[in-house]
Amino acid sequence: MAKILKNREILLVIAIAALLVAITLRFPGFVAPANLARVYNDTSILIILALGQMAVILTRCIDLSMAANLALCGMVAAMINAAFPGVPIPLVILVVVALGALLGSINGLLVWKLDIPPIVVTLGTLTIYRGTIFLLSNGAWINAHQMSDAFKALPRAPLAGLPVLSWLSVLAIAAVYLLMTRTPVGRAFFAVGGNPHAAVYTGIDVGRTRFLAYCLSGALAGLSGYLWVSRYAVAYVDIAAGFELDIIAACVIGGISIAGGIGSVPGAVLGALFLGVIKNALPVVNISPFAQLAISGTVIIIAVAVNARTEKRKGRVILKKAEAV
Amino acid sequence: MHSLDLYISNSITPVDCLLLQETTTSRMKPAIALEDISKSFPGVRALSGVSLRLYPGTVTALIGENGAGKSTLVKILTGIYQPEGGVIRVDGEETHFPTALSAAHAGVTAIHQETVLFDDLSIAENIFLGHAPRNRFGLIDWKKLNGDARELLRRVGAEIDPTIRLRDLGIANKHMVAIARALSIDASVVIMDEPTAALSHKEIHELYELIDRLKADGKAILFISHKFDEIFRIADRYTVFRDGGMVGEGLIADVTQDQLVKMMVGRDVGQVFPKVDVAIGEPVLTVSGYRHPTEFEDINFELRRGEILGFYGLIGAGRSEFMQSLIGITRPSAGAVKLNGDVLVIRSPAEAIEAGIVYVPEERGRQGAIIGLPIFQNVTLPSLHRTSRSGFLKLANEFALAREYTQRLDLRAASLDQDVGTLSGGNQQKVVIAKWLATQPKVIILDEPTKGIDIGSKAAVHAFMSELAGQGLSVIMVSSEIPEIMGMADRVIVMREGRIVGRFERSELTAEKLVRAAAGIAEAA
Numbered sequence: 001m002a003k004i005l006k007n008r009e010i011l012l013v014i015a016i017a018a019l020l021v022a023i024t025l026r027f028p029g030f031v032a033p034a035n036l037a038r039v040y041n042d043t044s045i046l047i048i049l050a051l052g053q054m055a056v057i058l059t060r061c062i063d064l065s066m067a068a069n070l071a072l073c074g075m076v077a078a079m080i081n082a083a084f085p086g087v088p089i090p091l092v093i094l095v096v097v098a099l100g101a102l103l104g105s106i107n108g109l110l111v112w113k114l115d116i117p118p119i120v121v122t123l124g125t126l127t128i129y130r131g132t133i134f135l136l137s138n139g140a141w142i143n144a145h146q147m148s149d150a151f152k153a154l155p156r157a158p159l160a161g162l163p164v165l166s167w168l169s170v171l172a173i174a175a176v177y178l179l180m181t182r183t184p185v186g187r188a189f190f191a192v193g194g195n196p197h198a199a200v201y202t203g204i205d206v207g208r209t210r211f212l213a214y215c216l217s218g219a220l221a222g223l224s225g226y227l228w229v230s231r232y233a234v235a236y237v238d239i240a241a242g243f244e245l246d247i248i249a250a251c252v253i254g255g256i257s258i259a260g261g262i263g264s265v266p267g268a269v270l271g272a273l274f275l276g277v278i279k280n281a282l283p284v285v286n287i288s289p290f291a292q293l294a295i296s297g298t299v300i301i302i303a304v305a306v307n308a309r310t311e312k313r314k315g316r317v318i319l320k321k322a323e324a325v
Numbered sequence: 326m327h328s329l330d331l332y333i334s335n336s337i338t339p340v341d342c343l344l345l346q347e348t349t350t351s352r353m354k355p356a357i358a359l360e361d362i363s364k365s366f367p368g369v370r371a372l373s374g375v376s377l378r379l380y381p382g383t384v385t386a387l388i389g390e391n392g393a394g395k396s397t398l399v400k401i402l403t404g405i406y407q408p409e410g411g412v413i414r415v416d417g418e419e420t421h422f423p424t425a426l427s428a429a430h431a432g433v434t435a436i437h438q439e440t441v442l443f444d445d446l447s448i449a450e451n452i453f454l455g456h457a458p459r460n461r462f463g464l465i466d467w468k469k470l471n472g473d474a475r476e477l478l479r480r481v482g483a484e485i486d487p488t489i490r491l492r493d494l495g496i497a498n499k500h501m502v503a504i505a506r507a508l509s510i511d512a513s514v515v516i517m518d519e520p521t522a523a524l525s526h527k528e529i530h531e532l533y534e535l536i537d538r539l540k541a542d543g544k545a546i547l548f549i550s551h552k553f554d555e556i557f558r559i560a561d562r563y564t565v566f567r568d569g570g571m572v573g574e575g576l577i578a579d580v581t582q583d584q585l586v587k588m589m590v591g592r593d594v595g596q597v598f599p600k601v602d603v604a605i606g607e608p609v610l611t612v613s614g615y616r617h618p619t620e621f622e623d624i625n626f627e628l629r630r631g632e633i634l635g636f637y638g639l640i641g642a643g644r645s646e647f648m649q650s651l652i653g654i655t656r657p658s659a660g661a662v663k664l665n666g667d668v669l670v671i672r673s674p675a676e677a678i679e680a681g682i683v684y685v686p687e688e689r690g691r692q693g694a695i696i697g698l699p700i701f702q703n704v705t706l707p708s709l710h711r712t713s714r715s716g717f718l719k720l721a722n723e724f725a726l727a728r729e730y731t732q733r734l735d736l737r738a739a740s741l742d743q744d745v746g747t748l749s750g751g752n753q754q755k756v757v758i759a760k761w762l763a764t765q766p767k768v769i770i771l772d773e774p775t776k777g778i779d780i781g782s783k784a785a786v787h788a789f790m791s792e793l794a795g796q797g798l799s800v801i802m803v804s805s806e807i808p809e810i811m812g813m814a815d816r817v818i819v820m821r822e823g824r825i826v827g828r829f830e831r832s833e834l835t836a837e838k839l840v841r842a843a844a845g846i847a848e849a850a
Contacts, residue, residue: 182717184709191706194697200654201686201693202707202760203675261697 008255011306012270016277023281030281037162043276044169045224045231047269049243050250051176052104052217054268057251058189059210060196060260061111061118066221067243068129069103071235073225075133078142078151078235085148092151096222103129104218108211118210126244133237144233155231165227172220177265179216189213193260249296250275253303274299354417356381356545357402357433357514362411364397371397374411375571377564379514379545384536386556386577387549389566390589390807390840395549398566399516402547403435404428432513436503436520442491449474449487452506477505481535497528504535515539516547521555533559551639553582553846565589582846583837590807590836598812599784601791605815606630609799610682610768612651615660620646621823624660628768628799633790635814636803638843643823644803645687648770652677652684664767678707681767685758687776687803693757696746700738701727703745704760730759734789758789769793770801775809787813807836819843 023030030036049066056063073096080092103125110121144152155165180186188209191199196206229235254271256263275296282292355378364372372394379385389395400406401413404422413420415431422428442451449471450457458473460466474487483501485494491502500520507515517536521529536559539546550556556563557577564574565588573588608627615624621643628634636644650657653671662669664680671677677684686693695703704727705712712722727741734755738748745756761769774790775783790813794800804810810817811834819827819842827842840846 184713184716184718187702187706187709187718190698190702191695194695195693198686198693198695199706201652201674201684203673203678204706205673205675257697261695 009264009266009270012254012267012274016270016274019274019277019281023277023285026285027281030284037166039276039280040169040273041163041166042280043272044165045227046246046250046276047169047272048172048220048224048227049217049247050254050268050272051172051265052220053247053251054254054256054263054265055176055180055189055213056118056210056217057248057256057258058193058260058263059206059213060193061210061213062122062248062258063104063107063214063217064119064122064244065103065107065126065129066217066247067240068126068133069100069218069221070225070228070243071237071239071241072103072129072133072136073100073222074229074239075137075142075225075235075237077226078147078229079136081148081151082142082146085151089150089154093223093226096226097219098222100222100225101215101219104214104216104221105211107218108214111214112207112211130237130241137235137237139237141234141236142229147230147233152230152233155227165231168223168227172223173265173269176216180265185209185212190261193257193262195261246275249300252300255303271303274303353380353383355379355414356416357431358414358417359398359402360412360414362398362401362408362413364401364406364408370569372401372408372569375566375569377547377571377574379547380562381513381543381545382540383562384540384546384548384560385562385564386560387547387564387566388551388556388585388589390805393566393589394569395566396518397569399435399518399547399549402428402433402514402516404433429510429512432511433516434507434510434512434514435516435518436500436507437518442499442503442506444492445490447488448478448485448491448494448502451491451502452477452487452509454506456510473509474505477508478502480508480538481505482531482538497531500528500532501535512544514545514547516549518549519551520548521550521552529555551844553585553844556585557582586837586840586846590840598808599788599791600813601795603631603791603794605632606797609665611663613661613663615647615650615657615662617646617650617655617657617823620650620655621820623824625825626818626828628801630799631794631797632815633794633800633802633813635810635817636801636820637805637807637810637817637839638820640805642820642843644820645772646823647820648684648772648801648803652682652770678764678766681765682770683707683761683764683766683768684770685761685772685774687772694745694753696744698745699742700731700736700745700748700756701741703756704730704741704763706760708763726763727759730763731755733762734759762793766798768799768801770803772803773805774802775804775806783809807839810834810839811836821845 020031049070053063053066076099077092077096080087080095107118107122107125110116110125111118155163155168157164159167180189188199188204191202191204192206192209199206199209228240232239250272251263251268252258252271253274254263254267254269256267256271278296278299279292282295283289287295357379359375359377361374361376362372363374375394375398377385377387377398387395387398397406401408401422404425404427407423413422420431422431422433443454446454452474453470458466458469471487478485478487478501481501481504483498483505485498485501491499494502504515520532536546536548548556548560560577562574563577563580563585565572565585567589607630609630610628612627613625616622624647626634636648638644646655649655651662651671653673653676656672662671664682669680671680671682674684695706698706701723705723708726709718712719712726724741731738731741736755736759737752745753748756771790775786787809790800790802802810802813814834815831817827817829817831817834817839818825819829819839821843826845827838829838
């Protein structure tokens with residue numbers, strides 16, 4: 001039992017369950033399966049983005065440009081659709097995923113080849129990507145009536161009881177989980193963040209590994225760009241403005257260490273879900289949107305404090321066990 | 326016969342030697358005296374019953390091998406370490422230095438090997454940091470600060486504008502700032518820890534002049550150096566440390582270089598080293614014409630199968646820099662490597678590992694284990710291409726590989742799945758070595774393999790090294806410890822200032838030859 005409580009992911013599951021119980025006391029309908037599925041669907045984009053951010057944070061970097069990348073890719077997707085409604089949607093998705101990866105690779109190259117601190121690089125590209133949207137669109141919006149029905153329908157299309165949007169996030173979770181736990185690149189993400197100096201000696205190219213993490217986060221941001229624009233049926237300069245902070249918050253709550261090297265896919269997913277539950281539950285229990293922000297912020301700090309504590313305790317207990325051998 | 330010769334010829338004990346000398350040296354009162362100081366760290370006895378006296382207006386050279394206890398002594402003098410036994414006297418009064426500040430108040434100041442100053446502050450701020458002059462509102466009096474700084478700089482003979490940032494100075498001028506800082510707190514005892522290590526010839530000359538001025542001001546100076554020419558140029562007295570004990574002191578005028586070298590190294594070597602004679606085979610690794618624009622040049626050698634090749638030199642001789650270049654971390658500007666007769670181009674550590682050359686770095690904390698990854702993942706990190714199948718990791722293979730090598734090293738851990746950070750330092754080291762052995766290398770480079778570990782673990786590492794050589798591996802051992810080099814190496818290459826300055830077979834090896842080559846002293850007539 002004591003050991004279970006020290007597992008970060010299980011702790012988060014318990015926290016989410018407790019949150020759900022508390023909400024149910026005020027609003028029993030919240031935990032109905034259909035509503036929970038809706039909450040998951042609503043959190044899907046955050047989950048996909050958090051997976052990309054996780055890879056970057058694991059390598060001791062950060063990607064502040066994810067939301068801007070999303071907005072730019074979303075705008076490009078919408079413009080392609082508005083100009084050439086006949087282009088099949090899967091091809092549009094492919095194009096924006098590739099574009100997202102390209103934008104991510106620019107971050108990666110700057111961090112790798114010029115050795116500029118990641119926070120500075122992505123702060124710069126954040127602004128550049130947002131500015132590019134303005135240049136492309138001249139500040140104009142692309143509204144629902146300019147998009148084809150197929151473009152808007154895909155994320156909503158039901159498939160085995162859930163919308164395609166939810167299934168795409170499940171697919172992303174499975175793919176990134178496989179990448180992180182079953183491939184040398186995934187292992188390298190952990191090694192580079194855990195001890196970059198040692199990673200160099202074991203033959204890992206630290207810069208290249210970070211570059212790949214940025215490509216992954218960029219590709220996932222590109223995918224999210226299409227999903228966001230088609231789901232909300234609008235594209236303009238400021239979509240998802242400030243969302244990069246939600247993405248980082250999800251990772252931090254999920255136990256991904258900002259210092260790099262520690263974290264897991266289930267953690268990132270649960271962190272995103274935790275934020276998703278709060279966002280969806282607070283309006284139904286009549287809490288103002290301003291209080292929501294404060295509550296989200298408080299939760300982040302509590303989560304980080306709890307993580308720091310479990311980290312420490314974990315070390316001590318296992319040490320005793322190791323000594324007893 | 327002189328007292329020191331009596332000591333060297335083993336006819337008297339060190340204490341007798343000192344007593345004899347007391348009668349011949351000056352009767353001046355020491356500015357600071359350490360008496361019978363002892364200090365130990367877990368598993369290591371760093372200093373046992375050492376004494377040191379520093380006299381006003383006198384330069385005392387502190388001489389000893391790496392690990393002899395010089396740094397520990399400096400830290401005790403400056404209040405960073407607390408001795409377990411013994412007395413510190415300042416002007417004859419018994420004192421304690423519980424903090425670095427109390428040592429500074431007592432007038433002891435140290436100028437370190439690598440200057441500990443602040444690049445982005447002005448020179449004047451660096452000089453007066455912590456004791457800046459204040460005006461009547463309690464705010465910093467900038468006018469006085471800069472004026473005083475200018476005056477201090479003039480006294481040390483460095484005409485520099487005190488308002489510019491330290492970053493913009495060369496290393497020599499940074500040293501002058503450090504010295505000015507030492508003077509700003511009105512020190513009576515100045516410690517200089519290898520102050521010439523980073524200086525050019527001309528700058529060293531200026532430093533000598535400055536030291537002469539400090540002497541004239543009546544400062545007691547402790548001068549730590551490995552370079553005998555400068556010791557004989559600048560010092561009045563000497564104190565020699567060996568293995569945490571004092572083995573001799575006296576006037577420089579009464580001693581020769583040969584005698585100092587003998588005191589430094591004079592001990593039995595080889596009694597504790599489990600060196601096994603291995604039949605040495607054909608050349609495995611041939612390095613020729615290796616050079617780097619700033620770090621080393623003309624590195625040529627051959628490494629044979631089953632051989633342990635020692636690389637000896639003072640710290641900063643370019644040994645680690647060369648090794649890091651050999652495994653592809655830095656690029657040499659020229660040079661060729663052959664492994665088993667085939668020309669090898671190594672552009673990255675990954676290619677070196679692939680070819681079968683691995684490097685176990687010196688700083689195992691920073692460059693070794695990856696905290697946060699479980700033990701088995703640490704072990705398999707450089708070998709993933711062998712444990713994976715079609716691009717995917719096979720955890721079962723990883724566990725098998727990790728189990729094989731951790732068992733060979735007798736690793737003590739509850740499970741291979743636990744975080745490597747939960748292991749003790751010694752066991753972490755085993756994980757790091759297991760990691761490199763698991764790559765099945767042909768050549769293994771061990772950089773200071775026993776630095777900072779206790780005597781018991783040292784013997785285990787040495788036994789293991791012999792075993793590796795016995796299995797046909799070729800070992801390069803970079804070490805600054807003479808006993809280790811003499812005990813373990815089949816052949817020794819000595820480096821100094823980025824060049825190979827000596828090659829010795831095991832049969833012709835003596836500690837004196839090593840020290841002479843490393844310090845650049847000509848062979849005694």
